[in-house]
Amino acid sequence: xxxxxxxxxxxxxxxxxxxxxxxxxxxxxxxxxxxxxxxxxxxxxxxxxxxxxxxxxxxxxxxxxxxxxxxxxxxxxxxxxxxxxxxxx
Numbered sequence: 001x002x003x004x005x006x007x008x009x010x011x012x013x014x015x016x017x018x019x020x021x022x023x024x025x026x027x028x029x030x031x032x033x034x035x036x037x038x039x040x041x042x043x044x045x046x047x048x049x050x051x052x053x054x055x056x057x058x059x060x061x062x063x064x065x066x067x068x069x070x071x072x073x074x075x076x077x078x079x080x081x082x083x084x085x086x087x088x089x
Contacts, residue, residue, distance in 0.1 A: 002070055010064055011077050017056050022046040022084040037082065046084035053083060 002010075012028075019028040026046060031037050057078060061071040 007070060007074055010060060010074055014057055014060050014078050015082065017060065018048050018053060018084055019046060021052065022048040043082040044085045047088050048084040050086040053086065
């Protein structure tokens, strides 16, 4: 099993790709650097279709050869974390 740190890095790769494809598009690392991610509910200002979010999770987990359990851990972390909204506002 991959370490927690390795799984966290995979989550970060997923967030980077999601925000790159979100509307509006954003550089996730820049959002962190500028402190935007410390603001309440900041991620709700970004939108990415739920199906595309799942595709991104699947692609990156497959690339890193995660087990079913590891993929579940990553998916839960991403969805309960700061993934873009699946509802257009």
